[in-house]
Each structure stands twice: as C-alpha cells, then as structure tokens.
Amino acid sequence: xxxxxxxxxxxxxxxxxxxxxxxxILAHPELYKERAKGKILASLFFEPSxxxxxxxxxxxxxxxxxxxxxxxxxxxxxxxxESLADTIRIMSGFADIIAMRHPLEGAxxxxxxxxxxxxxxxxxxxxxxxxxxxxxxxxxxHYKKKLSGHKIALIGDLRYGRTVHSLIKTxxxxxxxxxxxxxxxxxxxxxxxxxxxxxxxxxxxxYVLHDMEPALRDCDIxxxxxxxxERFFNExxxxxxxxxxxxxxxxxxxxxxxxxxxxxxxxxxxxxxDLDNDPRSVxxxxxxxxxxxxxxxxxxxxxxxxx
Ligand code: CP
Numbered sequence: 333x334x335x336x337x338x339x340x341x342x343x344x345x346x347x348x349x350x351x352x353x354x355x356x357i358l359a360h361p362e363l364y365k366e367r368a369k370g371k372i373l374a375s376l377f378f379e380p381s382x383x384x385x386x387x388x389x390x391x392x393x394x395x396x397x398x399x400x401x402x403x404x405x406x407x408x409x410x411x412x413x414e415s416l417a418d419t420i421r422i423m424s425g426f427a428d429i430i431a432m433r434h435p436l437e438g439a440x441x442x443x444x445x446x447x448x449x450x451x452x453x454x455x456x457x458x459x460x461x462x463x464x465x466x467x468x469x470x471x472x473x474h475y476k477k478k479l480s481g482h483k484i485a486l487i488g489d490l491r492y493g494r495t496v497h498s499l500i501k502t503x504x505x506x507x508x509x510x511x512x513x514x515x516x517x518x519x520x521x522x523x524x525x526x527x528x529x530x531x532x533x534x535x536x537x538x539y540v541l542h543d544m545e546p547a548l549r550d551c552d553i554x555x556x557x558x559x560x561x562e563r564f565f566n567e568x569x570x571x572x573x574x575x576x577x578x579x580x581x582x583x584x585x586x587x588x589x590x591x592x593x594x595x596x597x598x599x600x601x602x603x604x605x606d607l608d609n610d611p612r613s614v615x616x617x618x619x620x621x622x623x624x625x626x627x628x629x630x631x632x633x634x635x636x637x638x639x
Contacts, residue, residue, distance in 0.1 A: 334636050335444040335451045336629065339462045339502040346632075347502070351470050353628035354621070361394065367631055368397035374427035375401030376419070377454070378410070378434045383597060383619050384454040384463065388431040391626040400427060417446045424448040429633055431463075431626075450633040458492040458563050464596050465498035466629065467622035469506075472553060474621065475592050475614060479506035485547035487514040487577050488557035488602060490521040492564075495596040496557055497525060504529060510537035512547035516576050518569070519559070544577055548586040554579075556595045556602045556615075580604035587612065594618050 335341065342350070357364050373392040377385045381403065389399045401423075402408055410419055416439060424430060424447040432440060433454040440453035455461045473479055484503060486496045490513055500511060500521070511529075513521050520540065529538060541547060548554065556579060564570040584593070584607055595603055595615040607613050 333450060334633055335440075335447070335453075336462050336633070337440050337444060337451070337453045338460045339465045339498050341462070342466075344505055347466070347469060347506075350466060350625060350628045350632065351473050353631065354470050354624040355474070357627050358621075358624045364395055364627065364631075366396040368392060368395035368634060371395075371397040371428040371634055372426065373397060373399045373401070373630065374423045374430045374432075375399055375403075376423060376430060376432040377401070377403045378405045378432070378439075379455065381433055381454065383622055384431075384433060384461075387619070387623040388452075388454065388463075388626050388630075391623050391630055394623070395627055395630060397428075397630075416442060420451070421446045421448075428637070429630060450637065452629065452633070455494055458494050458497075458560065460498050461494040461596075462498050463622070463626055463629065464495045465502040466625045467618060468495070468499050468555070468594065468596070469502060470621050470625045471594060471614060471618040472503075472592070476552070479503065480508060482508050482553050483510045483512065483551045484508060484553045484555065485512040485514060485544070485551040486521075486555050486557070487512075487544050487547060487579075489519045489559045489573075490515040490557070491519040492560035493557045496521070496555070499555070500525060501528065504533045504536055508536060510539065512539045512541060512551055514541045514544045514547050514577070516542060516573050518573060519576075544579070544583075545586060548579075548583060549588075552588065552591055554587060554591055554593045556593070556599070558595075558598060558600050558602060575601065577602055578604065579607065581606045581610065584610060584612070 420443040431452045437457035437459035439456045444451040593613045
C-alpha cells in the first residue's frame with residue numbers, strides 16, 4: 333500500500349501527473365464532486381494547522397467524501413496514554429485514508445507501519461511536509477509554466493522549517509539552476525541536506541547567504557519562511573532572530589519584474605501587508621492551490637487501493 337511520508341515517495345512522473353490532475357480539477361471542479369463518494373478521510377492533527385488540515389478536509393468534501401478527525405488531541409484517548417501506533421490502528425479501521433500532523437519527526441512513518449489505509453504526512457516536527465512541496469510545485473508550475481531552470485531563494489528559518497526541507501529536495505529533481513539559501517547562521521539549512529544535494533545534484537549551484545539582497549535581485553522564485561518559534565528551546569534565542577528578514581514594498585523593488593513571491597504561511601511579519609497587492613505576490617493563491625493538489629493526491633491514493 334502506498335503512503336506519502338516524504339517527497340521521495342513520489343516519482344517525478346507522479347509529481348507531474350498530480351499537477352496535471354490538480355490543474356484539471358481547478359478548471360473543472362464539477363467533474364470531481366462525486367469522485368470520492370462513500371469514502372472517509374481521517375484528519376488527525378496532533379499539532380495546530382489552518383491550511384493543511386482544512387485544505388485536506390475541504391478537498392475530501394469537494395470530492396464528495398466525508399471527514400472524521402480532530403485538531404486537538406486533548407479530546408482523544410492519547411491523553412489517557414494510548415500510543416500513536418494504537419490510535420492509527422484504530423482510526424484506520426474507521427477511514428479509507430488518513431492525513432495527519434504530529435510534532436515528532438518520524439511520527440507519520442511510524443503511523444504507516446500500523447495503518448491499514450494510506451497515510452499522508454501533513455508535517456512531522458521539523459522534518460518533512462510533502463504535501464506542502466506538492467502545493468509549492470503546483471504553484472510554481474502554474475505561474476511559471478515549468479519547474480526547470482529557475483533560480484530559487486529560500487529565505488528565513490531553514491533549520492527548523494520543514495517546508496523548505498521538502499521543497500529543496502523535490503525541486504532539485506527537476507533540474508533547477510540554483511538555490512540561494514538565506515538565513516541567520518543559527519538557522520541555516522541542515523548539513524545533511526547540503527551534503528545530500530552535493531552528492532546527488534553537484535551541478536545545482538548553492539549560495540549560502542545571510543543578506544537577502546543578492547537573492548532578491550537574482551532569483552525567479554522568492555520563498556519566504558517564518559522563524560519557527562515552537563521549535564526553539566528558549567524564548568531569548570527566538571526573540572534575537574525573529575525579525576531577521578522583513579520583506580516590504582521598498583525591498584521588493586530590487587526583485588525581478590516576473591519573480592513570484594511565495595510563503596507556505598502562516599506569516600508573522602516576514603512579508604509586509606503592503607506587498608499583498610503586488611502582482612508578484614502569490615502566497616494566498618498558493619494556499620488555495622493546496623486544496624486542489626490534495627484533491628488530486630487523495631484520488632490517486634484511493635484509486636490505487638481500489639486497483
Ligand atoms: N503551510 C502550512 O503547513 O500551514 P498550516 O500550518 O496552517 O497547516
């Protein structure tokens with residue numbers, strides 16, 4: 333049985349097929365409104381979420397399916413000491429597919445071992461967020477009409493930000509030109525990911541920077557991220573770094589006219605609201621596109637189960 337725990341679980345062809353299906357759903361939603369009729373999504377969120385949880389829920393409802401689950405594990409028997417493995421074993425008897433988020437790295441992989449239905453990782457600690465990578469690739473393809481050849485700036489918390497961990501490893505597979513990795517020293521991209529890039533994609537240029545201006549001038553895709561307060565061990569370290577990168581209309585004048593500005597959201601103050609109406613800002617559209625690519629993913633995994 334197929335699960336989606338990390339982006340490597342999907343081939344390049346499958347990424348492109350999902351983007352094609354999501355584009356078709358976006359253009360013709362009425363053709364899909366009963367495609368998951370009779371199926372149930374278990375939406376199990378042990379950590380807060382707005383976009384991921386509710387876009388999964390909306391995706392299943394728009395496919396004609398139904399949703400059970402929680403966004404506060406305090407209301408479940410995990411509070412009585414039930415293990416994650418047992419919770420998943422039980423929930424997979426009630427549902428046809430599971431989307432989950434958990435604060436611990438590896439939780440979705442563990443869940444997949446006891447589940448009788450496909451498990452989709454909606455974020456595990458600071459590790460991976462594969463459906464955000466799907467959302468991001470769909471957004472880039474939608475606006476740029478290709479995935480290859482781009483110069484991409486990843487800006488902010490590259491240490492704890494799971495979205496950028498999934499995104500860099502996924503975009504690397506599509507022959508991008510370069511990554512500008514902009515972060516404070518303390519929040520730099522983990523060494524193991526840089527080593528993986530060097531070993532697998534030595535032709536992709538990697539620029540490690542602390543100043544975002546060169547990235548703003550050069551890049552086709554500007555991907556801002558939030559400093560992940562919840563992953564810090566003490567408040568003082570967070571307060572020191574929280575305003576490291578603030579992008580506003582004045583700084584955005586440096587960027588290319590045809591660049592796109594993305595953010596997985598939520599933003600705190602990394603992107604000023606004076607950029608919300610800039611035609612290059614696509615972060616709200618990006619969040620909306622997450623629902624369509626998750627519809628495509630749910631259909632794919634359910635159809636594979638039925639085969
Ligand atoms: N992008 C994202 O994962 O947002 P949520 O935390 O609101 O799900």
